[in-house]
Amino acid sequence: MIVLLPPSETKAAGGTGAPLSTASLGFPGLAVGRSRALAALDRLVAEGQDTSTPAKARAAADNAAVRSAPTMPAIERYTGVLYDALGAAELPAAARAWVDDHVVIQSALLGFVRASDPIPAYKVSEHSKLPGERMRDLWSGAGDAIEGFALDLRSKAYAALAPVPGAEPVEIVSPEGKALNHWNKAGKGALVRWLALAGVQAETADALLEWAASASVPLTRAERGLRLVVQDPRLVGAG
Template sequence: MIVLLPPSETKAAGGTAEPLSTASLGFPGLAVARSRALAALDRLVAAGQDVSTPAKARAAADNAAVRDAPTMPAIERYTGVLYDALGAASLDADARDWVDAHVVIQSALLGFVRASDRIPAYKVSEHTRLPGERMRELWSGAGDAIEGFALDLRSKAYAAVAPVAGAVPVEIVSPDGRALNHWNKAGKGALVRSLALAGVEAPSADALVAWAASADVPLTRAEGGLRLVVQDPRLVAAR
């Protein structure tokens, strides 16, 4: 079982591990695409980046230092609503091991990376124009690296950049069936936390739904995938 997550626009600063080594990242079949992406980022940096605000200046500095900056596990690098709700830092050892073994994050710069892969801070999204590259061409075949049952919690934009055949998407809705924005991300993070704490090993969507029913998690079958109902701002799906 693989859980696919989107990256976040915001990232933690710093790190304590050695600089980026693409050879040490998961999914070695993405090596050529990663090399192309990093070379394109070098060209973007050389051409000059927008530094008109403190946030943009920090982003430009991160991109300029991406090959030499210290790294940290991807699950700690990404921040924001989804990752706050997941709360990897507060998981016990067994749950953290589950995250490292099952969670895969889609990076616009590095393709799919495992939760434990050590990566630097950077500022590249699916909307970034990397000189000489197109995101959808760069990562169009990346989904071939994902094998087995994949629970797809990515945004539609990232799923379109790197389609994964057979991946099962999850729709996040309110109790009255309305689509959600902010709580969409929080609901996804809470669901992953629930899975990690329970140590779920589901070989299929049906098996996952069966676990959810036994654990009182509001995850059910829906047309084209699964549906998670977010009950309230405290996300009672989280355990």
């Protein structure tokens, strides 16, 4: 089973790993797209970036140093609501190993990367304008690299950018069946945490739903894909 996650706009600074080596990343079939994206980012840096605020200045500095900056595992680089709820850094060793083996994150700059792949900080999203490239041209075929059963927790924008054939999307709803915004991300992170702590090995959606029923996780079939009910928006007791 592969769990597909979106990236986050916010990223942890620093790192202790060697500078980016695309040859060390998972999914080597994405090498051409990565090379093109990095070359386009080089052109963006050369043209000059907006540094009018402290946040924009930091983003510009991250982009300028993307080839030389220290790296850290992707699952630790990305921050924010989803990744806070997942809490990879606090997981027991076995659960963290599960995350490294099963979680794949979609990067607008590097395509799909494994949770353990060492990456630098950068500021590129699906909305970024990279000189001479279009995001859809870079990554429209990247989903073919994902094999086997995939649980799709990506946003609609990232799922459209790199469709993964046969992936099972998950919608996050309240007990009343209403779609959630902020807590959508927290619910996704909590679900991955549950999966990791349980060490779930499911090769089909039906097998995953059997586990969910046995573990009292409110994951069920939906009209399209699966549905997770977030009963407590604070996710108290999520593992």
